Amino acid sequence: MINLYSDTQTLPSVGMRKAIESAEVGDEHSRSDPTTLSLEKKVAELLGKEEAVFLPSGTMCNLVGVAINTSPGDVVILENSGHILRSETGGPAIVSNVLTDPIEGQRGQFTVSQIKEKLDQTSRYRPPTTLICLEQTHNFAGGTVWPLELWNDVCSFAKSESLRVHVDGARLLNAVVASGIDAKTWAMEADTIWIDFSKGLGAPMGACIAGSAEIIDQAWLWKHRLGGAMRQSGLMAAAASYALDKNVERLKDDHERAKRLADALKDFGSEVVVPDTNIVFFDMKPCGKDNEDVVRGLLEKGVRMSEIGTQIRAVTHLDINDDDITSTITALDQVVNG
Known part of the structure; x- marks a missing residue:
């Protein structure tokens, strides 16, 4: 079978299986799994953030990212075909009690002027917008890569309005390779950003979300709250680390x-x-x-x-x-x- 259904269909290579087999493991729950700790440090450095935490899935990264950047009743702005809105079973509404205010974008992208149209605060009864979610690359737009200038404009405007930025970076490294722009540059203005290991990188599971030490401390609470605590996670962390070393270029x-x-x-x-x-x-x-x-x-x-x-x-x-x-x-x- 030639399986073009998704890049989630990849199978672990021989080299990745050997990395899994030889992984040094401990108890992730008590922060004593050395392979998981090493992966989290690697991802934090890759994205230019203080810390990162290993989670079972990208969907959990989005659940956690929205939760730690909002309060119940807040509004989240995102593109109208974004994965968070279309393919995560309403998770943010259920878990974080937030509303979403989608923008009809082009190629999965939107502009500062479109954001401004959503920020009308002329009524005190209007719920506050506190978070902008970006997706890089954008799945349902066709794996599109945001132009860096537009990306920076949106992120800079968000900061000027005291809005937080969360990046669904499931395929961020595809954007890095396609654009020639390093991951730190894409991540610079994001409060939270994550990368997935189970798509183009070819690992069986897992993702890492990164941000400031304070934010990732909150992410740990949500990781446990959502059932994301693991034990000998170094087996899967070894696969993810191998993927970062071997499968990016x-x-x-x-x-x-x-x-x-x-x-x-x-x-x-x-x-x-x-x-x-x-x-x-x-x-x-x-x-x-x-x-x-x-x-x-x-x-x-x-x-x-x-x-x-x-x-x-x-x-x-x-x-x-x-x-x-x-x-x-x-x-x-x-x-x-x-």
């Missing part, structure tokens, strides 16, 4: 393969969102084909993609090679042209 290969696939889809007459990184969204209706039928036809030929809304999504990752892309293009040709 190679993300450029995923980006190149996504572009190759996108170019082929254009040749078929598909409407394609030009990929910045490793995610390709496309619509086959301009080819006279139903997207659901195309996804089903590809699966019958051993290629797995997903239908999301009115588009199909294909995601390249470390388990997809050049031959897989060639085979996928061949399968598409057979499905489209019969």
